[in-house]
Amino acid sequence: MIHWYTLRPRMSMMNILKWFFRFFVIYAKLSKYEFWLIEVMFIRHVVSVEGIRVDLKKIEAILDWKQLRNVTELQSFLGLAGYYQRFVERFSLIAAFSTKLLCKNASFVWANDQQSSFEKLESVLTKAPILIQPETGKEFVVYSNASHTILSFVLMQVGKHKGNYLIYDLELVAIVFDFKIWRHYLYSERCMIYTNHESLKYLITQKELNLRQHRWIELLKDYDCKIKYHPSKANMVANTLSQISMFEL
Template sequence: MIATPMTRLLQKEVKFEWTERCQQSFEKLKALLIEAPILVQPESGKEFVIYSDASLNGLDCVLMQEGKVIAYASTHDLVLAAILFSLKIWRHHLYGKRCRIFTDHKSLKYLMTQKELNLRQGRWIELIKDYELVIVYHLGKADVVTDALSRKSLFVLRAMNTRVTLSDDGSILVELKARPMFLQEIFEAQKDDSDLQTKRINSGGCLMFRDRVCVSRNDELVRKILHKVHSGCLSIHPGSTKMFNDLKKWYWWLKKDISKFVSRCLICQQVKAEHQVPSGLLQPIMVPEWKWDRVTMDFVMGLLLTPSKKDVVWLVVERLTKSAHFIPVRIDYSLDKLADLYVSKIVRLHGVPLSIISDRDRDSHPDFGKSCKRPWAQS
């Protein structure tokens, strides 16, 4: 990228040093910003230049003359074929149902409104019209599941954290051994851990506890294992619970380390979908039409004991005028006792309110209303 020399200076633990490359990058950005990015008309007699690219997603090309763009062109048949593939194999689920398809190919959003389509694309569009679907653009780096399915490949031993060693003991054949580097590092850390010297269990060269590898409190080694399991080439950034369930089969581990590591993963914070149900809109409380029609109440607890053996203040506020009553009570008062106090202190002076708003205290319990009605029922 053009701005890479400058943006690299913004990284942590990087000394801010303005070099010649930074100055060239700055000047080039200024020149690009003042040039209008428009398409030009082709001129006869001048040489045409074509830049082309191909990937498993499609074909892309740019037609230029003297560094000026004349036209862009691209095709996305392979991505569209993946959509048709999913619709065919899950037709019994999707036919007649509303469906959203996420793809990292942004131009597919406008597929249904394109004016020019080749024969194959037109034929596929007719099949897509049988379904009630919406194509939604999705960032490619966020689509970790389908990437894991579509980009399976063989990995070199270095990517698998494995070292190959050759041992020649004089025989004709040379023995080839592949030993996981993680186990070797864990074994070395165990030898240096004084707390494990007296508890060593010799099982394949590593200390094992309940058939799991016991990892020393080596911060660098712990961080490396967590990174490979969470962000490695074969992982899909699992959550803390999924990651813990995977790790506990092999390592004797603490869950809080995994939860802390997952919560600090930058990629997870940026692209993972939010599974929590969105909270509803705040609803305003209706303004009362008359005094003491609607009241709010709460308890102020944790106070010192008074000479009259009271340690809680019961606060009753009228919502229209904000006038309030402060009633001293005790924390062990029953609902019946509170109801009697409410009738004698509030209802006697202001009448019965239309509504009472409170949090989840004892006065918000349904039995509180029944207890308040008891004096009238007895009379």
């Protein structure tokens, strides 16, 4: 699958492909190819000029699902619904009552809580948003927060419409952790980091650092990033995530 926003790069790539096939004596079957599509089905997702969305045919299968009667049926349902969990905010929390039935030695009792969880998942999947691909060359924004049990971080881009560590180390490790997770997005891109620990603004210029902090700073030096202070009250997304218990996540 080859994608470009404008026609000219597409034509250039077509010429490259033709040369490649000719040079290596590769024969292409035209019936296997489609050109100039505005959307395409790819690995159970619909990819279009707008972004990535769920396959409505799969969602119809979820809506047609009857009440679950045993663990096998529950596993099948959660397997299909879970495939699209990145489209659903707080998917794990919504499915929590159902997933408890999959625990070892748990009795399968389909009560009101499980039915509500089941119906809620059906509802939110039919309203799943379109996920927009990040734009290279456009500044990323990272919001991070930490507690003694949770590291939380949110990766954003400006849209078309606008346990044993000290708290200082906890906030710093949250930043380092999100850079490891999102390295494929953030490496070689400009990035602004917002944290609710004000002293982290002076992290790079700080003279006295322990070995652990030195190691983390060396990792951050691989990125074009700046750290800015952002009060907890204003940092609602990451701050809320860090208050959720590990079981809920």
